[in-house]
Amino acid sequence: MTDANGTIVAADGRPLKASLNRALRREKMRAFLLILPLLAFVMLSFIAPIFDMLFRSVQDDITSRTLPQTVIALDDWDYEGTEIPSEAVYEALYYDMFFAAEAKKHTALGSRLNYETTGMSSLFRQTGRSLDDMGEDVIEAMEDASEALDDSAFWASIFLTQDSSAGSNAAAARAWASSIADMELRLPAGAYLSDAAAETLPNAARQYAAFAMFTHSVDEDVPAEEDPWESVWLALAEDLTAGDLSYDGVGAEELAAVQAAVTAPMADFTYTAAFLDQDEDWADREVIGTIKTFSSPYTAGYFLTAVDLELTPAGAQAVDEDVQIYITLFWRTLWMSMTITFSCILLGYPIAWLMANLPDRKANLIMILVLLPFWTSLLVRTSAWKVLLQQQGVINDTLVWIGLVGDGSRLALINNATGTIIAMTHILLPFMILPLYSVMKGIPPSYLRAAKSLGATDWTAFWRVYFPQSVPGIGAGCILVFILSIGYYITPEIVGGTKGVFISNRIAFHISSSLNWGLAAALGSILLVVVLGLYWAYDRIVGIDNVKLGG
Amino acid sequence: MALAPYASTGQRVWYYSFRVICGLILFFLIAPIITIIPLSFNAQDFFTFTPEMLRLDPEGYSLKHYREFFGTEGSPGLGLIVGLVIGTAGAAALYFWRGAINVMPIIAGAALGLIIGKMWGVEGTEWMTPLKNSLKIAPVATLISVSLGTLAAIGLSQSHVPFRRAIMAILISPMIVPLIISAAGMYFFYSRIGLQGTYWGVVLSHAALGVPFVIITVTATLVGFDKSLTRASANLGANPVTTFFRVQMPLILPGVISGGLFAFITSFDEVVVVLFVGSVGQQTLPWQMFTGLREQISPTILAAATVLISISVVLLVTLELLRRRSERLRGMSPS
Structure with a gap:
């Protein structure tokens, strides 16, 4: 039909073009709606975890989270210089560490930094235990000066108030404490940090607020019934000796008495000395430099470790020869995967050729022999090889029985690279045979006959005519086998011993044993990039749509 | 030649x-x-x-490793009888309803009854508990990947799908990405959202791993699907839902079932992801075999392996039969 203007219209009077476009749009929409649930599911359950891993390989906020003030104070310190950090750094370190030790977060940071500089873990653990003793003289002088300080309620009455007009005095303390404790902390309902204390005793108010929040949110106790930590005492001493005391709130008289008593011991006390008394290492440039180097929330450190470099305060450097393992491991993974792929071509090509050139009935029989191992559980095949390859296993027994090897010189076929290569060639062989077979099935046998009738020898006919046509099959099979073998974990773990393991085994080790997740994620990311590159190549050569399962 | x-x-x-x-x-x-x-x-x-x-x-020769593997727990006999009774009742109901004699419900009832009976109350045994966990995880994971995968494959097989190539690449990726990487990523991510070490965490991860197999087999079946059949059905007045269940589904069913078998075997055989995502409560049969192989290997593992080989032979035969049936339905001669 056409309308008055001569455009073609559909039965409902709309222009045909618009009508067809609408139908197409609706069809697209419907197809997309059918795909959407699965796409969302795979995105959430699979793609998101992969991105999480990529993110973890560069994320490193434990230092900046656990020692927030120290990291800021360290900004002014220069690793290249010769001076030890200023008193302000040690002061910040004392309060950060004290709270971290109460929240039991300092050992985690110690373990993290220990990956970079050995000794950090024990340094953090030991110092964490002795923080209570720092400034003992000061605290004793304070106790002697006023009985009131032994009363938990007295502290609460100075710093906490029910007056809601005090508002958000505690916000900075809360952000600081929550960062270290790695959870949301808050003051008890209806309690606020008093204005007077926050203005005139800023350090003590901040430390008391942190103590009260931790007591309330983590220990689930009432702050007014608990003795404040030593860090609160020291902070108060700090405030009292900072200058003229303008505090006039609750307990001003007692605090004035304390101020008089504390001036002398405070003059002798420095945070720097307190830390150095604990451990000389706190003045070590390497120790402080390590904290400074890893103070950024993102790091390239894991990736550098994954390629046998290390991030030091002086920049990236190669690690010592004797601890370089990752490059070796990557090379071994590549080399062994190539060997396995090559063995698969060698063994798979004749079988695929035989199957493509036999009558269907016989070819089907061989196909079943190929598919049976393909379908058998991976664990079954691996355990079969573990049993067969043992020193006292069937293969060695047979070889001894035939007389090929002496009873005393049985072959070491397992717990080394040989074991991994044999077992994985067997496991991956069907993945080579199946694509080869489907390509060879499409090569007309008449080409070979034509070549021969033109005078080619058997070899020339095969090499010049048949083989070039089977190359796409070899390419597809190779990429498939290589992709699969490069990420194998189970078989190398069981038959590979120490010399026959892949990079995957190292990743698993870092996740479950050494708990260095960041390094595991970095190693995984490198492996992922290699595999995705090959996947892309496979897609270009074969097309994902042409992946076939079981013939 | x-x-x-x-x-x-x-x-x-x-x-x-x-x-x-x-x-x-x-x-x-x-x-x-x-x-x-x-x-x-x-x-x-x-x-x-x-x-x-x-x-x-x-x-x-002796059966001692099999006795060790199967143990004496559970009540397979009782389960078998109950299953047979329910199956027979089902077959009888089918006979009165449709008038056709069908033995499938009896066989299925007996087999299911036997398995469920055997698995009843085997907690704490060395081999049967892992087998039970495997049997609890694999079917649910398969169900998720098959139902979502079939829908998506139908969507993907239509002629005008935007970003078809990219979508396909994403859906196939669980098969390509090395298992250790998937396992690491899932371990990190599922710990964040509280799924690590739970039954559902393992089920979801296995379902994701099974998706590519369903997509590949079902899209392969749909390639040979004659579109004029759905048009004819619509022409005769059927709505899309009826067309799907009465025309399209019976024809692509062999592909769906073989995709399901692939997904099932993927989950049933999977060990790397479950090692990381699961906890002791989800210890599966491959996990138990892996631990056995790595630590102290006991000969019972060979009995377990033989049982698994028998299962794969059964699955392989089923798949071959399905392939022939699919080709017959599509009017090709089985080769």
């Missing part, structure tokens, strides 16, 4: 030696799997053939 009558001696020698080489390669493929079957009947705790076994002395 029969040997030509005029072949030279060299060609004859090559012809026969090629056959021998192929025979040896096939031997390499099959022998390891076949060898462990007789080894699993070993009366001793050895991993090699004892002199008694080589003499075919009945003394050298």
